[in-house]
Amino acid sequence: MKFREYVIYRLVLAVFVxxxxxxxxxxxxxxIPSDPAALWVGAHPTPExxxxxxxxLHLNDPLLKQFGYYLWSLIHGDLGVSIRTxxxxxxDLKSAFTATFELILVAEFLAVIVGIPLGVYSAxxxxxxxxxxxxxxxxxxxxxxxxxxGIVLQLIFFKHLGLLPLAGRVGTxxxxxxxxxxxxxxxxxxxxxxxxxxxxVDALKHLILPAVTLAMYPVGLITRQVRSMMIEVLNENxxxxxxxxxxxxKKIYFKYALKNAIAPALITVGLSFAYTLIGxxxxxxxxxxxxxxxxxxYAIMSMDYPAVLGVTIIAATAYVFINLIxxxxxxxxxxxxxx
Amino acid sequence: xxxxxxxxxxxxxxxxxxxxxxxxxxxIIAIFAPILAPYPDQALGEPNLKERLQPPSRLHPFGTDHLxxxxxxxxxxxxxxxxxxxxxxxxxxxxIGVPLGLIAGYFGGKVDLIIMRITDIFLAFPPLxxxxxIxxxxxxxxxxxxxxxxxxxxxxxxxxxxxxxISVKERPYVEASKAMGISDWKIMIRHxxxxxxxxxxxxxxxxxxSAILEAxxxxxxxxxxQPPTPDWGLMVxxxxxxxxxxxxxxxxxxxxxxxxVMAFNLLGDAVREVIDPRLRRRLL
Numbered sequence: 001m002k003f004r005e006y007v008i009y010r011l012v013l014a015v016f017v018x019x020x021x022x023x024x025x026x027x028x029x030x031x032i033p034s035d036p037a038a039l040w041v042g043a044h045p046t047p048e049x050x051x052x053x054x055x056x057l058h059l060n061d062p063l064l065k066q067f068g069y070y071l072w073s074l075i076h077g078d079l080g081v082s083i084r085t086x087x088x089x090x091x092d093l094k095s096a097f098t099a100t101f102e103l104i105l106v107a108e109f110l111a112v113i114v115g116i117p118l119g120v121y122s123a124x125x126x127x128x129x130x131x132x133x134x135x136x137x138x139x140x141x142x143x144x145x146x147x148x149x150g151i152v153l154q155l156i157f158f159k160h161l162g163l164l165p166l167a168g169r170v171g172t173x174x175x176x177x178x179x180x181x182x183x184x185x186x187x188x189x190x191x192x193x194x195x196x197x198x199x200x201v202d203a204l205k206h207l208i209l210p211a212v213t214l215a216m217y218p219v220g221l222i223t224r225q226v227r228s229m230m231i232e233v234l235n236e237n238x239x240x241x242x243x244x245x246x247x248x249x250k251k252i253y254f255k256y257a258l259k260n261a262i263a264p265a266l267i268t269v270g271l272s273f274a275y276t277l278i279g280x281x282x283x284x285x286x287x288x289x290x291x292x293x294x295x296x297x298y299a300i301m302s303m304d305y306p307a308v309l310g311v312t313i314i315a316a317t318a319y320v321f322i323n324l325i326x327x328x329x330x331x332x333x334x335x336x337x338x339x
Numbered sequence: 340x341x342x343x344x345x346x347x348x349x350x351x352x353x354x355x356x357x358x359x360x361x362x363x364x365x366x367i368i369a370i371f372a373p374i375l376a377p378y379p380d381q382a383l384g385e386p387n388l389k390e391r392l393q394p395p396s397r398l399h400p401f402g403t404d405h406l407x408x409x410x411x412x413x414x415x416x417x418x419x420x421x422x423x424x425x426x427x428x429x430x431x432x433x434x435i436g437v438p439l440g441l442i443a444g445y446f447g448g449k450v451d452l453i454i455m456r457i458t459d460i461f462l463a464f465p466p467l468x469x470x471x472x473i474x475x476x477x478x479x480x481x482x483x484x485x486x487x488x489x490x491x492x493x494x495x496x497x498x499x500x501x502x503x504x505i506s507v508k509e510r511p512y513v514e515a516s517k518a519m520g521i522s523d524w525k526i527m528i529r530h531x532x533x534x535x536x537x538x539x540x541x542x543x544x545x546x547x548x549s550a551i552l553e554a555x556x557x558x559x560x561x562x563x564x565q566p567p568t569p570d571w572g573l574m575v576x577x578x579x580x581x582x583x584x585x586x587x588x589x590x591x592x593x594x595x596x597x598x599x600v601m602a603f604n605l606l607g608d609a610v611r612e613v614i615d616p617r618l619r620r621r622l623l
Binding site for chain 1: 354456461463465466468469472474475476478548556560561562575576578579582586589590596600604605608
């Protein structure tokens with residue numbers, strides 16, 4: 001199979017999986033006995049209002065027909081209307097997307113620059129105290145309840161040291177004094193482009209704690225994955241040959257060995273991207289970060305299920321595509337994989 | 340690998356011993372909670388409004404919460420909730436996932452294809468997300484949270500059980516039973532299941548930590564255990580409204596979650612290395 005054929009094959013497969021996901025999501029939401037119409041009209045409904053809502057939401061139609069309606073509106077980018085905000089879910093999500101994406105990108109960047117070197121050194125110094133320490137660190141990372149760790153960081157860095165802001169994406173006063181011209185929606189990028197340094201510094205300060213909280217989980221995953229792959233690779237013959245040639249250790253570890261250990265690590269990075277997306281539900285709530293996660297968390301807490309449905313479909317779709325992209329990159333990078 | 344050998348390797352790994360000891364201690368704490376907790380009635384929700392939000396002291400080593408209840412007692416009772424929820428999630432997921440996996444692996448063909456495509460769809464959800472969705476639609480409560488987590492969890496066991504069934508069904512004793520005309524279902528229950536069980540149990544034990552962590556996240560979002568039941572996730576959630584002035588309120592219950600999950604993961608990490616480092620890439 002050629003690479004292009006493989007891409008098409010995988011895309012078709014991904015579409016099938018996503019249709020499956022939507023089906024599961026839809027039927028879970030409809031099979032479970034709860035009355036969306038009653039939720040829709042809110043407290044103290046009249047029977048007429050509920051009946052009207054049932055008409056409006058197509059709840060009187062047969063289930064399969066309802067599913068048809070749902071798919072049809074999905075294809076048109078309509079995710080329904082939120083019970084909590086009474087806005088279209090798609091519109092709510094759009095404005096929250098860049099905030100989350102900025103946070104996740106920074107967190108993932110932190111995870112990679114800490115996790116990969118830590119994993120490499122752990123493997124090189126296998127069973128040393130450094131390896132044990134990194135092991136404890138990595139396992140802590142995947143064991144930490146993010147919603148709690150965020151609170152602890154806030155206590156230390158805001159309450160006691162007074163170094164970093166408590167929550168939010170940028171300070172109100174800074175924004176008033178130096179209004180940000182939004183271009184991409186990424187505050188760090190926008191403030192840099194427009195030369196708005198006070199906002200840049202302030203946005204960066206706001207970003208540190210949530211990003212670190214969010215990064216803990218992927219750091220753990222990446223460190224462990226890189227370590228175990230490196231241990232395997234370091235036992236290979238070509239590495240022994242490299243030693244015999246007297247090449248400098250840094251070059252052997254980071255150039256020759258890491259190259260072959262990086263593919264599985266890449267998968268982990270891709271997977272952890274999706275984990276951070278879900279982790280963001282909790283972290284954004286703690287840090288009052290105006291993103292998808294906070295929106296989803298509020299939706300969950302107010303049982304706003306059209307919004308939860310929408311977020312689920314978006315996140316699951318993103319997850320499927322992230323996995324797809326990671327797989328494709330891996331196929332490209334690793335000539336040993338046969339299509 | 341022989342059992343004694345496995346245990347020997349595990350015992351050599353200091354961190355796995357630490358994990359195991361903590362787990363044993365937790366189980367003891369959970370069982371003897373009424374004896375160990377200084378204020379059992381407060382742990383179960385009895386308010387004590389005279390002592391609201393007191394800092395840690397000799398009387399209340401972890402301080403008191405917004406209703407004056409002793410946080411140490413509630414953390415001790417919370418061990419019960421966490422262990423019960425974690426265990427139920429994993430058990431229920433096994434009960435759904437293993438039979439499906441065995442059927443898929445043993446019969447193969449179309450049955451296999453259908454079952455595995457369904458698991459693929461469930462695995463296409465990022466972890467926790469499906470559970471959040473199900474719990475939201477089911478409504479708040481501990482049982483619903485357990486159900487929601489189990490429904491999102493079973494495909495992992497289906498995969499594992501299927502792999503086991505495929506390898507076991509080729510063994511001579513299964514062939515012999517077939518030749519003797521014993522029915523497929525009987526063979527599955529008598530031979531395939533018992534011989535697939537140990538890796539499944541090991542995996543399930545390793546998953547306890549993640550199950551507890553995810554259940555805590557559901558509680559934190561208000562979907563799991565409801566007040567006044569003592570639950571760590573719920574306590575962090577309630578405590579987050581007070582944390583700037585009363586740090587002890589969310590910190591101690593959260594620490595309990597962290598230590599518990601860490602203990603299971605330390606043990607799991609060691610077990611994974613012994614069995615097969617590439618068994619599963621999911622560390623969650």
